[in-house]
Amino acid sequence: MLTISQLAAYAGVTVRAVRHYHRIGLLPEPERDRSGYRTYDAGAVVRLIRIRTLADAGVPLARVQELLAAGPEEFADGVQEIDKALRAEIRRLQDTRGRLARLAAGEHLALPQSVVDYLDRLRGLGVEERYIEMERDAWIMIAAQVPHSIDSVIAKKHEELDDPDMVKLYSLLSGALDWPADDPRIVEVADIMERLMVRAVEAGEVGADDGIDDQFVDLLDSTMVESSPHAARLLAILEERGWRGWTRIERVPADRLNTDLPPS
Amino acid sequence: MLTISQLAAYAGVTVRAVRHYHRIGLLPEPERDRSGYRTYDAGAVVRLIRIRTLADAGVPLARVQELLAAGPEEFADGVQEIDKALRAEIRRLQDTRGRLARLAAGEHLALPQSVVDYLDRLRGLGVEERYIEMERDAWIMIAAQVPHSIDSVIAKKHEELDDPDMVKLYSLLSGALDWPADDPRIVEVADIMERLMVRAVEAGEVGADDGIDDQFVDLLDSTMVESSPHAARLLAILEERGWRGWTRIERVPADRLNTDLPPS
């Protein structure tokens, strides 16, 4: 006959755990000797080791109870399921190892790869790191609000970067972080933007359905306005010249300008 | 700006969890809008995703706190350690899968492989399954009490089975489960045992240091006596003939018999 600590040690559990199993009825209370000590037989060893094997696999004790009480068929099914969960857990942990390595390498896990690639491309074009961080934060906010459309939007941004004028625009905007609020170079930026817009209109890209919903267009625009003090001034200049929008460009007829006031 | 549910959804956690992180100071409380709603920026997204990456790796939240507050060097060291723990956990789960498969296959995990092999050998010799179960339970009790010496003891039992008389003995003992208490065949068993003992004495195996400690010899003997009603009678017969012990045999001189009573 075994004492509780012999039983526990052999099964690789603590004495406390064995008593816990007694309390919840998972392991039957054995006979006591005349001094009240529990005395265990081989059956208890077998059952306890079964309990631990299942519990080590992450099975809740209540479910262990069910399984040990079930017939062999139900037991086999249960074990199948547990094994499936174990395989999934192993995969999850392997995945976590990968994410952890990327975190340690200083990667930003808050953005999908497509956006990270886009930011790397900007960096490669010589855009200042401060500006890239601003863009990154803006993209994080966008991705958090519409995670499903982020990839298609970024694909469009990639296309735009094929235009040398757009590259020029970025290098100017990058430097604009240090400009005073009324810096005249903002006009130069507006000029480049207008050229880009004209070309977009000629290519028939304006007014076509771009597959992005209206609310999202508003979101992108407002994110842009929030991101820099120059943004609002830039939009004002462009509006004077008959353009509206940023994400989705519209040509506004001269007589419909200043529609902030409702037409009387 | 994001609401709590946008933040939570993007980071793959529940709103409740985010609030929990606020309470324990893991994620700083953000500004509120005029109606009391929390409003989050990109920094919160980045921090929350870092928290989750570490927490998913099984790091306690208190430790996450420390790591995120630490310098890059300490952080890298911490991540190293976490990764080590992850690898260990993955190995443990793979091991558990193996044990689970053996459990499902009906194996008894309560015994080391050496004992399982020994029982299989008995089974191969035609020993009855009931007797093998008895032996198994006895070996479980022994293994639980002295796990470190079990292998060497089993090795000796394997050697003994090379003797055809020992094989005969087992086949008799196996059948003895159904004998009445005073079955005369027990004498036949005693005869075989005596032959085995004589041969052991001749081979010089008796009295030599067998490397097993005295307490353990007592344990094996008492386990044997408890296992069957015939065992005690068998030992009594052998003692009449001048033999003592079972696990470790001793030749007792005729004039020293009945030493239960102290010599006057």
Next chain:
DNA sequence: GCTTGACCTTGACGCTGGGTCAACCCTCCA
């Protein structure tokens, strides 16, 4: 026969990482 130290007993509280109400307020849309 007494002490010592290792073991046994029950019972109660603590811990992590949130889940789950409850009771209420805010915003948006028809």
Next chain:
DNA sequence: TGGAGGGTTGACCCAGCGTCAAGGTCAAGC
């Protein structure tokens, strides 16, 4: 204007034990 679907705080609940606390028992040595 009202109802759905957000948000807010607060309080209690869960597994699976760990960790005291406050003793009773046993074996061994003196």
